[in-house]
Amino acid sequence: MSNRDDSTSDVPIEPEEELDEIIEEEPEEEEEPSEVLFENLKGYVGVDDSDRISQQGFYGTRLDDGRLELEPVEVLHLLERKRILLKISGDDLIDASYVVNALLSEDPDLWVKYLVFRDLRSRGYAIRQGFGGGIGFRVYGRGDKPGSATAKQLIHVLKEGIPISLHDLNQVTETAATARKNLLFALVDQNGEVNYYKVAQAKLRDVGGSSNNE
Numbered sequence: 643m644s645n646r647d648d649s650t651s652d653v654p655i656e657p658e659e660e661l662d663e664i665i666e667e668e669p670e671e672e673e674e675p676s677e678v679l680f681e682n683l684k685g686y687v688g689v690d691d692s693d694r695i696s697q698q699g700f701y702g703t704r705l706d707d708g709r710l711e712l713e714p715v716e717v718l719h720l721l722e723r724k725r726i727l728l729k730i731s732g733d734d735l736i737d738a739s740y741v742v743n744a745l746l747s748e749d750p751d752l753w754v755k756y757l758v759f760r761d762l763r764s765r766g767y768a769i770r771q772g773f774g775g776g777i778g779f780r781v782y783g784r785g786d787k788p789g790s791a792t793a794k795q796l797i798h799v800l801k802e803g804i805p806i807s808l809h810d811l812n813q814v815t816e817t818a819a820t821a822r823k824n825l826l827f828a829l830v831d832q833n834g835e836v837n838y839y840k841v842a843q844a845k846l847r848d849v850g851g852s853s854n855n856e
Contacts, residue, residue: 675724675725675726675727676688676691676694676695676725676726676727677691677726677727677728677729677735678712678717678720678726678727678728678729679728679729679730680717680728680729680730680736680741680744681730683714683744683745683748684711684712684713684714684717685702685711685712685716685717685720685726685728686705686709686710686711686712687702687709687710687711687712687726688709689707689708689709691710692704692708692709692710695710695712695720695725695726696710698725699763699768700768700782700787700788701716701719701720702716713771714745714749714752714756715752715755715756715759715771716759717741717745718741718742718745718752718756719756719759719760719763721738721741722760728741751799751801754799754801754830755778755779755799757830757834757836758778758779758797758799758828758830758836759779761828761836762779762781762797766784767781767782767783767784768781768782768786768787768788769781769782770782770788770793772796772797774817775813775814775816775817776798776810776813776814776817777796777797777798777814777817777818778797778798778799778828779796779797779799780793780795780796780797780823781793781794781795781796781797781826782794793823794823794824795823795824795825795826796817796818796821796823796824796825796826797826797827797828798814798825798826798827798828798841799828799830800827800828800829800830801829801830802829802830802831802832803832815841818841824840825840825841826838826839826840826841827839827840827841
């Protein structure tokens with residue numbers, strides 16, 4: 643007879659209470675929207691406007707040439723806030739429906755991700771894209787500046803009615819554990835409401851026995 647000592651992952655999930663409530667944003671000053679190049683499903687802010695857009699909430703990633711590269715969710719958010727106008731080439735402006743259709747055809751789940759992004763922004767958090775392993779977003783503490791501070795929490799986005807596989811569940815919890823970050827699941831319901839659940843990784847010891855007859 644021989645004993646086996648196998649480890650399996652158990653992931654308790656419960657409602658999250660650590661995220662701050664939605665805050666009332668101060669009215670924004672009227673200003674001319676910046677013209678942004680829409681290319682390869684991302685937005686590119688020219689050097690002259692890159693500082694202004696970036697400082698409006700830590701949007702985008704600075705490129706070596708001084709431009710600001712915007713992720714799809716950032717493009718949608720800035721469009722909704724009427725902070726940018728998009729063009730595809732020269733002076734040809736495109737409307738929001740063109741952009742949304744182009745982005746959704748490439749990523750059908752983008753709108754769900756955007757709802758989470760917008761909700762987190764409404765709570766006063768700076769947000770950055772995830773880094774693989776099932777991580778959708780990195781969330782920074784209020785007042786923390788991406789690049790100068792590290793993310794406090796990682797977000798995995800879920801859509802109501804779409805189950806997560808055990809493989810994906812294990813992958814995302816392992817990624818968060820390796821990064822030593824708190825993991826939250828953002829569940830978007832059919833009405834577009836976002837609820838957050840904290841996830842903790844635990845190890846269960848499974849000790850079994852087997853016998854071999856010779």
